[in-house]
Amino acid sequence: MSLFLLSQLSVETVWRAGTKTSAQPALWPIISITGMTFFAFLNWTSSFLSPRIPGRWIEVYYWLSSIEYVLWFMAYVVLVPMLGYLPTSMLFAFCLAFRAGYRNWKMLAFAVLTAVAVVLVFKTFLQVKVPSGEIYELLPDSIRSIMLTYF
Secondary structure (H helix, E strand, C coil), X not given: CHHHHHHXXXXXXXXXXCCCHHHCCCHHHHHHHHHHHXXXXXXXXXXXXXXCCCCHHHHHHHHHCCHHHHHHHHHHHHHHHHXXXXXXXXXXXXXXXXXCCCCCHHHHHHHHHHHHHHHHHHHHHCCCCCCCCHHXXXXXXXXXXXXXXXX
């Protein structure tokens, strides 16, 4: 995968003539993908040189189980435009805290309140433009404008 990304750098990024190196749009993609390729090569080399350890597949399963959280994130990205930033963040904070093993209602409430705080910081104070939820269209006009602006 890293070799494929490395091969696409010249097609997907731009290196502008006359621009400082630190301001180049392609700088960080080049650094990160080159690093990823280098460390992938080291990992690939060490996997052939290291002895086979019993129980290694348990560790492989452990690392592959992290894909679950990628799927959680993809579901979050799909649901934000439908439900809105605040409701989706609250729902996912609760679900992920529950999935992580927190069953105490205080911890689950803390997770939800943390999501509310994050939404307030990003949407209200930092004014990050996040897609509004389609569900907000069902609200009365006075509440809808507040939800669209701040939540």
